[in-house]
Amino acid sequence: MPTLLKNALLVLFSVVLCTAAAEGLVRWLEAEAPSDALKHLAEIPLAEGVQRAWFGENPAPLPNRQPARPEDIELIRRVEASGVTEGTRRSDMFKAWNSAFVGPDPCKHFYLKDAPGQIYVYDPADGERWPRFRFLPNRTTPIGLVTNEYGFRGPPVPVARQPKTIRIAFIGASTTVSSHNFLYSYPEHVGYWLNRWAAAKKLDLRFEVLNAGRESIASPDIAAIMKNEVAPLSPDLVVYYEGANQFFLQTIVPDMPPPQPSLRIKPQPEPGLLHRVLVDLGYTFALARRLENFLAQYGSAPGEKSGDARGDATARAITEGREWPKPDYKVVWPKGLDEKDPDIARVDLPVNLATILADLGRIDATARKAGGELAIASYKWLVSDGMVLDPARHRLILEYLNYGYAPFRYRDLERLALFQNRVLEKFARLRGIDFLDVARLMPSDPDLFVDAIHGTPEGERLRAWIVLQLLVPVIDRHLADGTWPKKSFPDAPPLQPYAPRVVTFDCRNKSG
Incomplete structure (x- = not known):
């Protein structure tokens, strides 16, 4: 065999071997990496019967997972x-x-x-x-x-309800279905821990979980999903978690300032061959995902000084991880609307809340008709006035808030997020619906977030842990009064x- 060919084969073999070793190392590091959520566990009160040691446990592998076609x-x-x-x-x-x-x-x-x-x-x-x-x-x-x-x-999950089961359906958008490449969504964690809780208490019952969430949808979609897809499966409880896809501050800013091109870190180039290859390989290989994330975080830097005052101020804010400069605009709050105790019957509620509440009313009625009930969760936004982030590690959060939600200021995003949760809480209270105050307990730790609303895998795990603590008292109440697990199930509408x-x-x- 010619020397050149031998050398080429040796180099190829070495590259393949080193790549395989690196892939194995990255997978091991991902499995062994300490959870960013662990430092917050002590802050979250445990529900009766829940053991903190369960937090690091994962659900069983999905029996229906198959190789991609x-x-x-x-x-x-x-x-x-x-x-x-x-x-x-x-x-x-x-x-x-x-x-x-x-x-x-x-x-x-x-x-x-x-x-x-x-x-x-x-x-x-x-x-x-x-x-x-x-x-x-x-x-x-x-x-x-x-x-x-x-x-x-x-x-x-079987269509027909089984004896000694409690079925919980989770509805919402991307923060319910979770990123498709995550091994588990937050409802899967909740379902696993609820069954751990039932076993620890020696309860003769099992929990079934349905995740009917899907990304990019709004409350009219969710109401239809409840009616056509969830109600026929006769859930005992339906958990609603959503608060971003109709969160339009334009509803209280009638005179929007013109777009400011300087409000972006730097125009992103079209994805090159390397990026496309890494995305493609990332569906299978952890090493490719790691490289893709590295390029996403560190691939862009603030533009050089341009001599434009606003552009240079933006560049400084980016470098320091602060909120970017925003053009002036005027918030026009609906006349007579009490921000602390809002009249939720008003049709001019900001951020499309009148539409959302109408759809929640339909969801509640559908759940009751199917023999179940609705619980509404408060929605967590990672935003606060004066918030400072790491410009490299939290770059995607900065872009989400300062580019995706430009030109709105952090303080207005925070204000409306708090108002939205007040409205949801009042709606739940007036309807006799359980309110799960997730936002109050979820830490504002940017290491747990991909952007201002979506969690990392460990952020999803911690949110699920919080939901667990809030659901257990609801379940205990039903177990105590004998309404769960049901002995019989109402007639359900047929599956579409x-x-x-x-x-x-x-x-x-x-x-x-």
């Missing part, structure tokens, strides 16, 4: 090749879109027209456009999402037919 991996590659990869574009390929939302021609749809020539579609039995999509059933996507037969994230089909299209040379 080759055709699904190819769909991801087609998205990458299209160049339209922002936001949830990759995971969008594994959603069945509501045909009433899509319309007769995907090429005329404002969002779906940029899909790479194929989407899944289903026909809603009621003909309504809500919810806008469902996840494909019985699927393990290349991104990591595992769904059951209902298209819910998580393990299989759900048959996704593939729709192909070619939007080239088409307008709209």
